[in-house]
Amino acid sequence: MDAIEARLKALLARAEDCLARGAASGAAQARACLETLDRALLAGLWRAELAGGPGSFMDWLFYRKGLARRLKAGGVRADEDLLRAVHGGAGSPRLILLVTHACQLRCDYCRVRRYPARMTPQVADAGVRWLLGSLRSEVELQFFGGEPLLALDIVRRATLLAESLASGRAKRVRFLLTTNGLSLSDKALQFFRDHGFSLEFSCDGTYQTQLSQRKAAGGKDYYARLSRNLESLRAADIPYQVIAVVTPESVGRAQDEFRFLAGLGHRRIQLNYALGRFWDKDAAKELFRQMAAVSRLAAESGVAFVNQEAARREPVVLNSELTVDCDGGVFRETGVCLEEDFREMKRRFLVARVPGAGLFDAHASTQFDNLALLIGAYGRGDLRKTLLNNLGIGLRFLRKPPWKGAAG
Numbered sequence: 357m358d359a360i361e362a363r364l365k366a367l368l369a370r371a372e373d374c375l376a377r378g379a380a381s382g383a384a385q386a387r388a389c390l391e392t393l394d395r396a397l398l399a400g401l402w403r404a405e406l407a408g409g410p411g412s413f414m415d416w417l418f419y420r421k422g423l424a425r426r427l428k429a430g431g432v433r434a435d436e437d438l439l440r441a442v443h444g445g446a447g448s449p450r451l452i453l454l455v456t457h458a459c460q461l462r463c464d465y466c467r468v469r470r471y472p473a474r475m476t477p478q479v480a481d482a483g484v485r486w487l488l489g490s491l492r493s494e495v496e497l498q499f500f501g502g503e504p505l506l507a508l509d510i511v512r513r514a515t516l517l518a519e520s521l522a523s524g525r526a527k528r529v530r531f532l533l534t535t536n537g538l539s540l541s542d543k544a545l546q547f548f549r550d551h552g553f554s555l556e557f558s559c560d561g562t563y564q565t566q567l568s569q570r571k572a573a574g575g576k577d578y579y580a581r582l583s584r585n586l587e588s589l590r591a592a593d594i595p596y597q598v599i600a601v602v603t604p605e606s607v608g609r610a611q612d613e614f615r616f617l618a619g620l621g622h623r624r625i626q627l628n629y630a631l632g633r634f635w636d637k638d639a640a641k642e643l644f645r646q647m648a649a650v651s652r653l654a655a656e657s658g659v660a661f662v663n664q665e666a667a668r669r670e671p672v673v674l675n676s677e678l679t680v681d682c683d684g685g686v687f688r689e690t691g692v693c694l695e696e697d698f699r700e701m702k703r704r705f706l707v708a709r710v711p712g713a714g715l716f717d718a719h720a721s722t723q724f725d726n727l728a729l730l731i732g733a734y735g736r737g738d739l740r741k742t743l744l745n746n747l748g749i750g751l752r753f754l755r756k757p758p759w760k761g762a763a764g
């Protein structure tokens with residue numbers, strides 16, 4: 357491990373040197389250097405973890421923040437280029453507002469709904485102001501729940517405020533909303549069209565699969581309503597994609613679900629393998645077989661299989677969006693899919709509160725940061741096996757995408 361550590365130290369020293377010079381070209385080089393460092397750290401930590409323990413890799417946790425502190429203490433002027441190089445190259449430009457925990461459904465894999473809460477206008481405003489204070493020229497605001505359409509007043513308010521702040525600061529803000537679709541009205545669609553939203557519509561596919569994984573309160577049959585609303589979205593002039601969750605139990609039907617959704621005329625479909633579930637050898641093998649088959653189907657039918665797009669970052673378990681919950685607590689979404697207990701997860705991954713969370717970009721994290729955080733939280737507990745399993749699946753997608761060579 358000594359050789360790896362020496363290489364990492366050399367990379368970090370180069371990044372510090374570029375940053376200390378502070379010029380625009382120095383910042384660009386530093387960003388490239390920090391990205392290389394992140395990749396090396398992620399690979400090293402993964403190998404160390406498989407060998408039995410993270411050892412000194414944990415010392416590197418959030419080294420970007422340490423770097424920023426050292427630069428400041430050393431009297432380096434924190435101009436925008438410098439800050440962007442340290443913070444802006446890492447993490448996501450997206451903030452998620454979790455506007456309500458309420459939902460009409462009782463999905464098997466839901467973590468949030470059990471803790472009733474609704475976002476106040478004050479918290480929504482504070483979250484939007486925080487995001488729009490970012491150093492980035494383009495940011496994303498995503499509405500999530502629970503079911504965000506049950507708090508459409510908060511969605512509207514936050515959207516209007518974000519637009520007004522963005523135009524005053526020459527920024528571009530992109531809006532996204534993830535919905536189960538049951539409360540999708542013409543009025544809501546009109547609002548989304550007028551404000552340039554992209555939608556993610558959760559639907560696991562056929563009647564049988566949808567109703568077995570995503571039951572409604574009291575076991576009500578809501579499928580006709582879901583189908584009507586999905587069709588309204590298809591006919592509306594709004595970019596969207598359908599997202600279906602695939603579990604180890606349902607994986608054998610993945611290509612049938614994709615074919616079904618494509619047959620309804622949907623042009624962008626994403627299949628999410630369930631996180632927080634253990635994929636044994638047979639289930640994992642089937643997952644890769646099904647994904648290769650789906651890729652062929654997509655190519656034949658001209659439907660976009662979103663999993664193949666570069667924007668979908670694997671390993672998904674290491675993706676981390678900053679999320680503002682109803683009470684103003686900001687947590688890293690990393691771990692939300694692993695932890696059964698949403699309150700416990702929030703306690704572990706709470707990073708700030710709005711208002712008063714400081715610079716949005718300063719909370720950026722890389723895949724290495726997220727893995728280190730997850731290992732710190734679950735490295736010894738029951739979830740260690742699941743974490744390493746889900747991570748292994750993601751790394752396999754990254755290294756050997758099943759759609760490479762699947763055509764024909």
Ligand code: SF4
Binds near residue numbers: 459462465467469
């Ligand atoms: S639709 Fe979403 S919020 Fe509602 S129960 Fe299902 S997973 Fe939970």
